[in-house]
Amino acid sequence: MMENLLLADLTADLTQPIRMQRLVGALRAHFRCGAVALLQLEGDHLRPMAVDGVVPDALGRSFAVALHPRLAAILAHSGPIVFPHDSTLPDPYDGLIDSHVGEPLPVHDCMGTRLEVEGRTWGVLTLDALAVGTFDAAAQLELQRLKSAVEATVRVTRLEAALRALRRIRSDMPGSESLPASGAGDILGESEPITRLLHELAVVADSELPVLLLGETGVGKELFAHRLHQQSRRSQKPLVHVNCAALPDSLAESELFGHARGAFSGATGERPGRFEAADGGTVFLDEVGELPLSTQAKLLRTLQNGEIQRLGSDRPRRVDVRVIAATNRNLQQLVRDGTFRADLYHRLSVYPIPIPPLRERGDDVLVLAGNFLELNRARLGLRSLRLSPGAQDALRRYRWPGNVRELEHVISRAALRAVSHGVGRHEIVTLDTPWLDLDGIEPAADCKGSAAAGRPEQGPATMFNGTLRDAMDACQRQCIEQALAMQDGNWARAARQLGVDSSNLHKLARRLGIKPTRGR
The missing domain is CATH 1.10.8.60 (Helicase, Ruva Protein; domain 3)
Known part of the structure; x- marks a missing residue:
C-alpha cells in the first residue's frame, strides 16, 4: 500500500534529496504515469526539488508562476486539479519528458495539487500521463487521499535537514546555538564536492573568522561570499563588495578607507570608504591579490585592531567589519615573489575554503x-x-x-x-x-565497450611503452575502429554506439589518423 511505503521512508534515515526522489518515484509507479515532479514555491517561482521521468536539467530550472498558467491554476486550487488532453494551456514540461526528449508532448493528461506545510503553501506536485484518461475521477480521489502523506513527507524532510545542520554546527563549533538561514543564495547542485562545501560554509558562517575563498575564474566566488554573509549573524547589516582588481593604485586606499578634505587634488570634502560603509556587516574583497603593497599594510592594521584611518587624516576610526576575501591567484607564490605581504596572507587565510571547479x-x-x-x-x-x-x-x-x-x-x-x-x-x-561551439571535446570512449557489444576484448597483458596521451589515443582508435567494423562502416550508427556526436567522431578520427570516410 502506498501509505505504508511512505511511512517506511519516514522512519528511515535518508538525506533530503534521496527522500524526495524516492517519493516522486513511488508516486510515478503508483499512478502508472509518465512523469512526476515536486516543486517548491520560492517567491513567485516554482523550483523543482525532485523529478522522475523528466530530464535531469529540470532540477536547475525555475518556473515563473506568471508565465505558466497550469502551475498558477494548481496553486490557486486547494485540491487536485486535472488538465484534460484537449486543454489549451501550455505545459511547462513540453520537450522535457524523458520519453519524448525535445519533442512536443503528444495528447496527454496532467494532474496536480497544491501542497501546504505548517499552514502555508509549500509548492505543488504535478503528474503527467501519456495515456488519455489516466487521471480519471478515481485517480483524483486517490491523489486527494495521499496528499496529506506527501505533505507529511515534505515536512519531516525539512525538519530533519534543519536538525542535521544544527547538529553539525554544534559538533564543529561547541556552544553555537544559531541555525543558518536555509536557502540563502542561489547555489545549485547536489554533487558531493558542492554538498561538502555548503556544509563547510554553514559551519564557518556563524563565526567571526576571516574567510579566504580560493577558486578558478568563474566558479562563483561572489555567490559563495553572499551565502556566507546571509548565513552569518551580520546578515541584517551591509555586505559591501570591493573589486580590488578594478581599483587604481592611486585610489585604492581612498576607496577602502576614505579620505579627508584636501587629502589630494579634487578631494573637496570628507568621504567615508568602503569599510565605514560596511560597519557592523561584511566587506567582500574580490581579487584581493591585486591590492597594491601600500594598501595591504593599511588593510593588515584593520584586520589586527579594527581601526581605519582616512587618507589625509590623523584620527583613527573604529570599525566592526568581518572580511571575506577571494582570489584566483596563488597567494603563497605572490608572497614568495614579494608582491603580497606574508603577514596579511596569514591574517586573511585563517579559514581558507577552496571552491571546486565545474569539471569536478x-x-x-x-x-x-x-x-x-x-x-x-x-x-x-x-x-x-x-x-x-x-x-x-x-x-x-x-x-x-x-x-x-x-x-x-x-x-x-x-x-x-x-x-x-x-x-x-x-x-x-x-x-x-x-x-x-565547444572546442576540444573528445569522446570519452571506453575500450570495454567493444566486449560488451560482442567483440573480443583486448586484455591488459601487454605493457604500453609511451606517454599517457599515446595510450589514450590507442584506446580511442581501437574503440572507433571496432565500432565502425560492427556497423559496417556506418559512421552515424558508430557514433550512436559510442554515445558521441557524429561530427565530433569525425574530428577525433581525423586526429587519430583514421580515414574519415563517411560511409553510409
Missing part, C-alpha cells in the same frame, strides 16, 4: 545548464528550450576553463544562435552539440 562537480553541470536554459527561454519568449542527449554528453565531458560563467555564456550564445537561424518561438528548440 559531475552532473551539476546539467542542473546549472537547466537554470540557464530556463532563463534564456523566458528572455527570448520561446515555448521550450532544451539540450539534446549529445549536447548533454558534451557538457559533461568539456573541461570548463571558465567554469560556471563560461557555461552561462555558452547556453546564452547557443540559444541566440538558434533563434537567429530562424527557429520559431512557438517550437521546441533543442540545442545540439554544434550549437554549443
Whole structure:
C-alpha cells in the first residue's frame, strides 16, 4: 500500500534529496504515469526539488508562476486539479519528458495539487500521463487521499535537514546555538564536492573568522561570499563588495578607507570608504591579490585592531567589519615573489575554503545548464528550450576553463544562435552539440565497450611503452575502429554506439589518423 511505503521512508534515515526522489518515484509507479515532479514555491517561482521521468536539467530550472498558467491554476486550487488532453494551456514540461526528449508532448493528461506545510503553501506536485484518461475521477480521489502523506513527507524532510545542520554546527563549533538561514543564495547542485562545501560554509558562517575563498575564474566566488554573509549573524547589516582588481593604485586606499578634505587634488570634502560603509556587516574583497603593497599594510592594521584611518587624516576610526576575501591567484607564490605581504596572507587565510571547479562537480553541470536554459527561454519568449542527449554528453565531458560563467555564456550564445537561424518561438528548440561551439571535446570512449557489444576484448597483458596521451589515443582508435567494423562502416550508427556526436567522431578520427570516410 502506498501509505505504508511512505511511512517506511519516514522512519528511515535518508538525506533530503534521496527522500524526495524516492517519493516522486513511488508516486510515478503508483499512478502508472509518465512523469512526476515536486516543486517548491520560492517567491513567485516554482523550483523543482525532485523529478522522475523528466530530464535531469529540470532540477536547475525555475518556473515563473506568471508565465505558466497550469502551475498558477494548481496553486490557486486547494485540491487536485486535472488538465484534460484537449486543454489549451501550455505545459511547462513540453520537450522535457524523458520519453519524448525535445519533442512536443503528444495528447496527454496532467494532474496536480497544491501542497501546504505548517499552514502555508509549500509548492505543488504535478503528474503527467501519456495515456488519455489516466487521471480519471478515481485517480483524483486517490491523489486527494495521499496528499496529506506527501505533505507529511515534505515536512519531516525539512525538519530533519534543519536538525542535521544544527547538529553539525554544534559538533564543529561547541556552544553555537544559531541555525543558518536555509536557502540563502542561489547555489545549485547536489554533487558531493558542492554538498561538502555548503556544509563547510554553514559551519564557518556563524563565526567571526576571516574567510579566504580560493577558486578558478568563474566558479562563483561572489555567490559563495553572499551565502556566507546571509548565513552569518551580520546578515541584517551591509555586505559591501570591493573589486580590488578594478581599483587604481592611486585610489585604492581612498576607496577602502576614505579620505579627508584636501587629502589630494579634487578631494573637496570628507568621504567615508568602503569599510565605514560596511560597519557592523561584511566587506567582500574580490581579487584581493591585486591590492597594491601600500594598501595591504593599511588593510593588515584593520584586520589586527579594527581601526581605519582616512587618507589625509590623523584620527583613527573604529570599525566592526568581518572580511571575506577571494582570489584566483596563488597567494603563497605572490608572497614568495614579494608582491603580497606574508603577514596579511596569514591574517586573511585563517579559514581558507577552496571552491571546486565545474569539471569536478559531475552532473551539476546539467542542473546549472537547466537554470540557464530556463532563463534564456523566458528572455527570448520561446515555448521550450532544451539540450539534446549529445549536447548533454558534451557538457559533461568539456573541461570548463571558465567554469560556471563560461557555461552561462555558452547556453546564452547557443540559444541566440538558434533563434537567429530562424527557429520559431512557438517550437521546441533543442540545442545540439554544434550549437554549443565547444572546442576540444573528445569522446570519452571506453575500450570495454567493444566486449560488451560482442567483440573480443583486448586484455591488459601487454605493457604500453609511451606517454599517457599515446595510450589514450590507442584506446580511442581501437574503440572507433571496432565500432565502425560492427556497423559496417556506418559512421552515424558508430557514433550512436559510442554515445558521441557524429561530427565530433569525425574530428577525433581525423586526429587519430583514421580515414574519415563517411560511409553510409
